[in-house]
Amino acid sequence: xxxxxxxxxxxxxxxxxxxxxxxxxxxxxxxxxxxxxxxxxxxxxxxxxxxxxxxxxxxxxxxxxxxxxxxxxxxxxxxxxxxxxxxxxxxxxxxxxxxxxxxxxxxxxxxxxxxxxxxxxxxxxxxxxxxxxxxxxxxxxxxxxxxxxxxxxxxxxxxxxxxxxxxxxxxxxxxxxxxxxxxxxxxxxxxxxxxxxxxxxxxxxxxxxxxxxxxxxxxxxxxxxxxxxxxxxxxxxxxxxxxxxxxxxxxxxxxxxxxxxxxxxxxxxxxxxxxxxxxxxxxxxxxxxxxxxxxxxxxxxxxxxxxxxxxxxx
Numbered sequence: 392x393x394x395x396x397x398x399x400x401x402x403x404x405x406x407x408x409x410x411x412x413x414x415x416x417x418x419x420x421x422x423x424x425x426x427x428x429x430x431x432x433x434x435x436x437x438x439x440x441x442x443x444x445x446x447x448x449x450x451x452x453x454x455x456x457x458x459x460x461x462x463x464x465x466x467x468x469x470x471x472x473x474x475x476x477x478x479x480x481x482x483x484x485x486x487x488x489x490x491x492x493x494x495x496x497x498x499x500x501x502x503x504x505x506x507x508x509x510x511x512x513x514x515x516x517x518x519x520x521x522x523x524x525x526x527x528x529x530x531x532x533x534x535x536x537x538x539x540x541x542x543x544x545x546x547x548x549x550x551x552x553x554x555x556x557x558x559x560x561x562x563x564x565x566x567x568x569x570x571x572x573x574x575x576x577x578x579x580x581x582x583x584x585x586x587x588x589x590x591x592x593x594x595x596x597x598x599x600x601x602x603x604x605x606x607x608x609x610x611x612x613x614x615x616x617x618x619x620x621x622x623x624x625x626x627x628x629x630x631x632x633x634x635x636x637x638x639x640x641x642x643x644x645x646x647x648x649x650x651x652x653x654x655x656x657x658x659x660x661x662x663x664x665x666x667x668x669x670x671x672x673x674x675x676x677x678x679x680x681x682x683x684x685x686x687x688x689x690x691x692x693x694x695x696x697x698x699x700x701x702x703x704x705x
Contacts, residue, residue, distance in 0.1 A: 436452065437453070527565075538559055563596065575616065576613075582621075589695040591666055595618075606685060607635040614635050616631075619632075626691050637678070638676060
């Protein structure tokens, strides 16, 4: 096709575009109205056609409209559904991008407050207790080695495995134990058989950090951290319980979110909704008086076992 022929074709297409748009608008309107309303309008058109002595034209318009209404109904409905699906997909994509941005920012922080405190503790122990400083340094190296790959995975629906999450939490707890000494007791109740269970990254660690930051560290005498995992009714339930100062929703939610850039517990709930819909949940509450002081957090996700090759080496 020559350039001049292509230009003529484009000019012709542009010339007929208004007519096409008008026809499409009329077809969409016909599809949108009920047959009852169409029948009433057809009757009015037939009467008007008789008055102006053009009954054949009125009949032709009505007949053509019937054909258009019957023929284009499925096409128009399909276009409307496609448009709605595109809108929903775009909205979902925007939601994913927002949560991804939150996740990337949270991972980029890597709890600088915790890191600085740990490095300061190592520096102090080098002079006062070198063997203990060496142990803390090894735990910090293990923590960073397990955490750094996760930092590169900035998608909110990235799902790892519980064993991988525990490889980050263990050195974190080792460091906290060395820092708090007798002020901290840890109860670890996680069967080895659950290492292969699917678990979105960073979630359990975030709850453990929250327990220390807002529960155990502010309490002068410290307390106990309980970390438990079990399967109940087809769901993997992670329990993070502390005997710290307690949970005050209005204050602690704001403090937690502020300390993590505005998306602490909210980020976990958003990611759960994005990955699992209503199948995933996070609940957090103060312990009742008969349960003792502190906070109880329950993280629930569908129980799924990883393929053997994915869990090799956990």
